[in-house]
Amino acid sequence: xEMMEHDFSVLVVDDNEINLMLMEDILEVIDxxxxxxxxxxxxxxxxxxxxxxxxxxxxxxxxPVIDGYEASKRIRQLGYSGRIxxxxxxxxxxxxxxxxxxxxxDILLKPVDLNLIKKVLCA
Numbered sequence: 001x002e003m004m005e006h007d008f009s010v011l012v013v014d015d016n017e018i019n020l021m022l023m024e025d026i027l028e029v030i031d032x033x034x035x036x037x038x039x040x041x042x043x044x045x046x047x048x049x050x051x052x053x054x055x056x057x058x059x060x061x062x063x064p065v066i067d068g069y070e071a072s073k074r075i076r077q078l079g080y081s082g083r084i085x086x087x088x089x090x091x092x093x094x095x096x097x098x099x100x101x102x103x104x105x106d107i108l109l110k111p112v113d114l115n116l117i118k119k120v121l122c123a
Contacts (some may be wrong), residue, residue, distance in 0.1 A: 041066030
């Protein structure tokens with residue numbers, strides 16, 4: 001399945017500016033043209049309140065104040081029905097209760113592999 005510029009949008013959430021730039025570059029390489037980045041869980045919640053039409057939210061797990069789990073839960077409480085993909089360097093299993101409680105859909109491990117992100121986003 002090829003992603004098309006006009007109908008695929010991704011919100012990337014990470015508190016590390018370098019990781020945000022890297023994800024933007026990777027998404028550009030795989031032809032995702034509608035990308036927005038925010039640097040906190042609070043920012044993600046605010047962005048989804050303003051624009052709930054993202055196809056995918058790529059959510060870093062380890063962030064200060066509101067971590068990825070809590071931000072994902074709050075985004076789901078807003079009625080967001082798109083995919084939320086956990087982004088973590090610490091390993092995570094879909095069997096983890098926190099992953100389940102946050103209603104996340106998939107996992108990407110850092111450092112992000114180009115082919116893996118394409119596979120996960122196109123699933």
